[in-house]
Amino acid sequence: MKKSLVFVSLLSLSGLSLSGFSSQALATELKLELNLPQQTGEYHNPYVAIWLEDSSGKSIRTLALWREGAKWLKDIRRWWRKVGRKDAELVDAITSATHAAGRYQLSFDAVDDNQQPLAAGDYILRIEVVRENGGRSMVKQPFTLTGKSQRFTLAATPETAQSTFIIKE
């Protein structure tokens, strides 16, 4: 991956909106309000991976990775198997620290890992949330890019409170 691309990825994954930095106006924006609930008992910040797969299950873009040391990456099971372990550069490029329970506003351009705009078609948003000494949840939201804005409510799971996913055209 080229350095300039790494830089862009880092920005997008720190939770900042990219709109001010993009050299060109990209048509589609993906906005996620991710809600990590308070948990009872011993609490470690969750490891979180947010990524897009195509309809065949192939990852096309890792949007965010909140993690601790490399030793724990394997515990983000699906993301590690499908994406992380095959692309050390990508992991380095997108890494960000873990966050405590709370409400997070994330915003991403609708592009793939090579910064190419996503074509119209079917995709799956995946959010994998794993806590050490806690549970694991896999949020899966299929969507179709049609050129129209859309809004999805992501039902609560044991590791995520109700969240919102918006496609803004």
Next chain:
Amino acid sequence: MKLKPLFIAATSLLLATQASAHNRWLLPSHFNLSNDKGEWIMVDVTASNETFFVDKPMGAERMVITGPDGKRVRAGSLYKGHRKSVVDLQLTQSGTYQLQLAGTPSYFTRYEVKGEEKPKFMRNVNKQQRDARLPKDAINVETLEGYSNVLSFVTLNSPSVSFPLSKQGLELIPVTHPSDIAQGEPVEFKFAFNGEVKAGVNVEIIREGVRYRNDPEALELTSDKNGAIKFTPKQAGRYLLMADYQQDVSDYALADKVGGRVFLTFEAVLD
């Protein structure tokens, strides 16, 4: 292939006796790891019919560890207890390590004595040695040369493909990478005997935890003409795959039948 009824009976008897030998397996503490600084794992080695509950120790010092670069890796310390051996192993390279207990074949002579109901067996006696050892009234004598191949794969970071094959005995050829097995996703393996893919390899696949369920839920498969089996693990967990193959040989000085068994331990990760 058409077989005469007498031959089928003899074969099934021998298979039954082979099946009564203890299963053997290696159980790594971890199958998939992430760490750019390397990791330690530990490996249990045991002969046990209960999947992933240890029973009898096996010689873990014979375990051959092959690193991602195809070179042999030296194990760390080794402990041999009454129920299992344990090996410490440091993984320093990214990629897939093969852990294997294989090596020289063992010989097993079966015979019957007129008037006695049950067949008798002699371990470590080949066809050349057997005449001196058999009683004079022994009938239906048959010697099996059997290879055993106990193995597992462990991956640090990115999986690599280094699956050394000896072309001796029964071997498993991964089509699906053993570190890429996941709940709900199809898996394909092939089997070769002495380097040739074989149909008719009998395979049993069992998930851990049989002690805590009534039905062992064993999956039984037979390899097709390409030597292949295909299956999809419904649940995440650790699995033991056991494969068994035998064939008749003529004009072989040491045995009437040759065969091999494979014991592969793998993990199906949570999807």
